[in-house]
Amino acid sequence: MSSPTKRSDSGIPVGRLLIILSVFAIPGLIYLGVFRIAGRVKIVDIPIVGEWQAPDKTWRIVFRPDKTLVSSTSPSQPSASQAWTSGAGTYSVDYFGTLWVKLNNGKIYSAALTEENPNRFDLIEFDTLVPTVFEKVPPSESKPPDSPKESPG
CATH class of the missing domain: 2.40.128 (Lipocalin)
Structure with a gap:
């Protein structure tokens, strides 16, 4: 019978690393997308009255x-x-x-x-x-x- 593997205390667990990266990556990608779209849209304000x-x-x-x-x-x-x-x-x-x-x-x-x-x-x-x-x-x-x-x- 094999003994259970012992978890090493050195390093960051992969799950935590993915959660931390997603917290910063998702809002960053949304910001870049909005910035890119906003650069293409020109709001025109011509007085028509x-x-x-x-x-x-x-x-x-x-x-x-x-x-x-x-x-x-x-x-x-x-x-x-x-x-x-x-x-x-x-x-x-x-x-x-x-x-x-x-x-x-x-x-x-x-x-x-x-x-x-x-x-x-x-x-x-x-x-x-x-x-x-x-x-x-x-x-x-x-x-x-x-x-x-x-x-x-």
Whole structure:
């Protein structure tokens, strides 16, 4: 009969070593993965609020701070082909800089906002993939009327 093997007191047991390494290795790998993904993602923050005009069409969109919008054609009566662009709707901008526009009539549009052209975007209709270029309308510089000057005398 063989005698039981005696455990040596020198060295660290393999089980403990694996537990200690996994405590440091798993969070380290998670950190490296998150750091790598975060380096690829660019959060785009383009101010969209305001009035935008399609230069080649009579289509205007006003984006409001409360995530609603008003889309309209020229002040005159829109033609039948442009009637679908008039109305209200909502919009949102995701973390990647994609503008999503949904009109109340069900039409959905998207546009990629870029830092290189913050005053321009191509709004693409989701169903037909037809783009429409929009440019930001500069705010009007309304000066207060001159106050009447008192005549000396």
